[in-house]
Amino acid sequence: MDELSVVFHFYPEKHDDTTTKTNVFERTLYPDFHFDHQAQRSGHFIKRAIDLVGSSLAILVLLPVFCFISILILTTSKGPVLFRQERLGQFGKKFIFLKFRSMQVDSDDAIHREYIKKLITENKACEESSDCLQKPVYKIRNDPRITPIGAFLRKTSLDELPQLLNVFRGEMSLVGPRPAIPYEFENYDIWHRYRLLQVKPGITGLWQVTGRSSTTFDEMVRLDLKYIHEWSLWLDVKILLLTPWAVIKGKGAY
Template identity: 35%
Template sequence: MKRCFDLILALIAAFILLIPIVFVAMCVKLTSKGPIIYWSDRIGRYNKIFKMPKFRTMKINTPAIATHLLPDPKLFLTPIGSFLRRSSLDELLQLWSIIRGDMSFVGPRPALFNQDDLIILRTENGVDRLLPGLTGWAQINGRDELPIPEKVKLDVEYLQRRSFFLDVKIIFMTFLKVIRRDGVAH
């Protein structure tokens, strides 16, 4: 049922958001050199790596590490990168990953391929069995501000409590957080 819900909702969202997606793509292209889409190597279900698309918010040749590990992340942002991140518009292309079945709407956010500490903790706690999500329980309970052990604790809580109704609640709460820009670091 979850896969069917994800697929139908992603197709509807892609259709509704087609014009904003094209507009953001044009803005990325016009404001910085390089490709419009950044294909990030992410950890999926059972720790398999998949390519997750995002609108590019960082300058080309930025190291492929978590943003908070960069010496001064602001130096690496494109002219509209900060806005795209704060508004979560850089995430729109992840609908593709949901349609492909690499992601779900709700699940733990996919770790970067080199976030070994997060990957190890999730694997030890069985969270690696879940499909990563566009949003998740940790996202609505802290987002970028949470330390890794706290994120994993919330991921485990989601693993244990997951249900269709919890997913709907998380999607609704995510919408509110995005509108309010709660918990966004950059």
């Protein structure tokens, strides 16, 4: 009788506070998340080179746009040009995430905290009658904290441009999963944490260009995992080429 090779994986469904507060990325919790490091090493080296060259050129070319947006923000609302927020990057390493400020200064994040908690724990897409239909997964439509200029920047995704600086500094990539907010991570199930392993977060990604703006959180995570497992330089190129069209259509951009 021929022998059968069977691989069994066990995934814990629950985690305690100790796991979250100490080493949130215990590799033993993800037994089938393996990479051929020799095969991937050269690819990721090229990916970083593309990120570095691409972000540098984009910053230089878009410098007039940066200046114009900065003037608009400074002359229409009080506060700094840039919004800075702590995010979780590769392997859960914290970094300061940059965006053009689109909200009033000192805006309370309680609304967004509650929205994110409900989005993740209830795993619901926007209801068809909901006011958030046709909006990206992580954004609240008619958010009272948004400035008039901020609404335009968000609609056109121009508020995301400063993330090119995050890419240049090596904290993010041009393409990758969306960087998580720490209070968002607190609501993650074990398998959701896959999306913070191995690869750097990106400005754009697979779920953003699919146009699934009313998707569930779980579906969004699955698209991130699909990107991670099927990653190639060609996939990055395809996502980058599809991103402008996704922004123009107003679907999937965040």
